[in-house]
Amino acid sequence: xxxxxxxxxxxxxxxxxxxxxxxxxxxxxxxxxxxxxxxxxxxxxxxxxxxxxxxxxxxxxxxxxxxxxxxxxxxxxxxxxxxxxxxxxxxxxxxxxxxxxxxxxxxxxxxxxxxxxxxxxxxxxxxxxxxxxxxxxxxxxxxxxxxxxxxxxxxxxxxxxxxxxxxxxxxxxxxxxxxxxxxxxxxxxxxxxxxxxxxxxxxxxxxxxxxxxxxxxxxxxxxxxxxxxxxxxxxxxxxxxxxxxxxxxxxxxxxxxxxxxxxxxxxxxxxxxxxxxxxxxxxxxxxxxxxxxxxxxxxxxxxxxxxxxxxxxxxxxxxxxxxxxxxxxxxxxxxxxxxxxxxxxxxxxxxxxxxxxxxxxxxxxxxxxxxxxxxxxxxxxxxxxxxxxxxxxxxxxxxxxxxxxxxxxxxxxxxxxxxxxxxxxxxxxxxxxxxxxxxxxxxxxxxxxxxxxxxxxxxxxxxxxxxxxxxxxxxxxxxxxxxxxxxxxxxxxxxxxxxxxxxxxxxxxxxxxxxxxxxxxxxxxxxxxxxxxxxxxxxxxxx
Numbered sequence: 001x002x003x004x005x006x007x008x009x010x011x012x013x014x015x016x017x018x019x020x021x022x023x024x025x026x027x028x029x030x031x032x033x034x035x036x037x038x039x040x041x042x043x044x045x046x047x048x049x050x051x052x053x054x055x056x057x058x059x060x061x062x063x064x065x066x067x068x069x070x071x072x073x074x075x076x077x078x079x080x081x082x083x084x085x086x087x088x089x090x091x092x093x094x095x096x097x098x099x100x101x102x103x104x105x106x107x108x109x110x111x112x113x114x115x116x117x118x119x120x121x122x123x124x125x126x127x128x129x130x131x132x133x134x135x136x137x138x139x140x141x142x143x144x145x146x147x148x149x150x151x152x153x154x155x156x157x158x159x160x161x162x163x164x165x166x167x168x169x170x171x172x173x174x175x176x177x178x179x180x181x182x183x184x185x186x187x188x189x190x191x192x193x194x195x196x197x198x199x200x201x202x203x204x205x206x207x208x209x210x211x212x213x214x215x216x217x218x219x220x221x222x223x224x225x226x227x228x229x230x231x232x233x234x235x236x237x238x239x240x241x242x243x244x245x246x247x248x249x250x251x252x253x254x255x256x257x258x259x260x261x262x263x264x265x266x267x268x269x270x271x272x273x274x275x276x277x278x279x280x281x282x283x284x285x286x287x288x289x290x291x292x293x294x295x296x297x298x299x300x301x302x303x304x305x306x307x308x309x310x311x312x313x314x315x316x317x318x319x320x321x322x323x324x325x326x327x328x329x330x331x332x333x334x335x336x337x338x339x340x341x342x343x344x345x346x347x348x349x350x351x352x353x354x355x356x357x358x359x360x361x362x363x364x365x366x367x368x369x370x371x372x373x374x375x376x377x378x379x380x381x382x383x384x385x386x387x388x389x390x391x392x393x394x395x396x397x398x399x400x401x402x403x404x405x406x407x408x409x410x411x412x413x414x415x416x417x418x419x420x421x422x423x424x425x426x427x428x429x430x431x432x433x434x435x436x437x438x439x440x441x442x443x444x445x446x447x448x449x450x451x452x453x454x455x456x457x458x459x460x461x462x463x464x465x466x467x468x469x470x471x472x473x474x475x476x477x478x479x480x481x482x483x484x485x486x487x488x489x490x491x492x493x494x495x496x497x498x499x500x501x502x503x504x505x506x507x508x509x510x511x512x513x514x515x516x517x518x519x520x521x522x523x524x525x526x527x528x529x530x531x532x533x534x535x536x537x538x539x540x541x542x543x
Contacts, residue, residue, distance in 0.1 A: 007031070008088070010040060010122040015092075018052055018488075019117055021124050023086040029054060031126065032088055035492030035503070035514040036151050039096070039125045040118045046098055047114055048131065049090035050512065052488040058084040091488050092117060093511040096134055108137045108159075111510060129154040135510045144188030146181075147515040150501070156515050160192040163464060163508040164410050167434055167444040171451045171479060172468025177499040179205050180212075180520045181466055182447050183221065186412065187528060190225050190359055195408040197359040197445075198382065200375045202414040207231040207361040208244045218520060221359060224528045230353045232346075233363040234336035234370060246363060249346055249374075253337045254291030256377065258282035261331070263376040263428055266418075267369045268327045273320050280314040281324065292339055294328050334370055347378065351385055357407045372418055379411060380429045383442055390440040409442045416446035417453030425455040434458045452478040464506030469496050 007028045013019035019040070023029060032038065032051050040047040058064070063084050092114030111134070132149055136157045143157035163185075170185070172178035183206060189195050199206050199221075208220040208231065222229040222245060231246040233239050239248035258279045261268070265275060281297050285306075289296040300307045302318065310316065331337065353360050362378070364371045389406040396402045413419060413430060425431035433442055435458075444462070451459065452474040460482050470476055476493065480486035483505075492514055493503050500519075505512035518524065 004125045004128060006123050006125055008124045010118050010120060013117060015117050018089045018091050021088050021090060025081050026086045029086040034495040037127050038090055039127050039131055040122050042118045042122045046096040047092045047118055048094040048096055049092050051088055052091050052491060053089040055087050057087050108139055142192050144192045145518060146184055147517045150514055150516060160188045164189055164193050164195045164408050165438060166463035166507050168464040169446045169462045170466045171448055173449050173470055176468035178447060178468045181502055181517050183520055186221060190228055194357055195410055196354040196357045197410045198354060199361040199412040201361050201363045202371055204363050207363055219525060229359045231361050235365045250336050250338050253294050253339060260377045264369060264373045267372050274324055277316045277320050277324055284310050295339055298325060298328055351382055354409060376428055383429055386440045386442050406441050410445050412445040414447045416448040417450050420454045420458045422455045425458055431458060434461045437461060451475045456481050464508050467493055467503040
């Protein structure tokens, strides 16, 4: 266990602008970084604080004007740490408990936020393992190790049951490690919560083995968790390859509705007249050709009686009809959409796996139209099923035969800006789920490299955020819109230089923290396979 190391004292500050700490030695400056933490000890409290700024200062401005010929070690040594010294500015985050050991039988408590400041000359220390353990202590069975603090080799455990109660986001530029972090968080949900997960895997990274940034091969969730994870694909070659163990997801076109088509308006380049025309075509032909209304419309001649009736009753122009036919041709070329009806309802079997609390991963061949169309279509039906189960549960609570509350469901979407941008978020099911904030036990996990492309209202509804390396100022502005004390968080984000580092903050994260994401490799596989995630022992967690 780490010992307490005194690094300075409190000399000034305000609650709104932060606490100023004079360091004992300028050598200590290299041991603190923007976004790291220090502990201020007082008679009554222990403040866990975040480092917001680091600066050099002096008792006399003449020091800055020393002539060049006076620059020598003798003068420097006489001035350093006395007339010239280092300062750090910190933001108080939490009040830690004093002399309260945590043990196997103790229950985790939410630590109070700092609502006061420490007095002058309070001693300042680097945090110990016990400090971090007190903050990230979880009850047995729900804590999952996601990484370690930047300045200490101890683990950060998050309460996965709390994490899945609200929507989460993983943001980061391409190659920043957000896919590895997503795998780790999904692993924690599978192992430490009773949550079902539906993962729309646009790049084929989560189900079975895939290549990492450095060219090595990493395992997928289906390989780590066996029968808890079910893999589906719309890629026929993958379905035939037994190595992937994926079920081919074929869906009869008869299950498509006008709303399913319209949610892909951007990909199909649909204008307002064409959108209205598709709804009218659906109403007219939805029961024709065993429900394959798209194919029925495609086969109609422009001068046929049915087409003439459609034009007369709906006032669709000939040019609009021709344009819709061209758009429908793109849909009928999608191989996973089959004509007519099929005996096996693959969608229902997928929903059944989710109802049992399993994880379902749907692999895509990086086709944008397929991804947008199928993700919206499936999620609308799944959400409708969860809404029905939740309503039945609520209605039956006071009856003799109450229904079961549906299992919590997390829906993970990559390239989330395609579903949640300002133009489409009001008409996609994903925008509705984000605004409902778990009304029907359904939440989102959005993964994206362009948070600025997501509607500000949607981002504000996402409670838990994990931010990997980001450079674009618009993306950074989007993340921190409406966030309290966002200035210090922005500064912390700038200190992320490694692809293995991330900033985490939100409802399920006790305090904002930059952490080193745990390695996703052989050690991780072994711990997952054993079914035992190492938690804090009573000795480690004692203060």
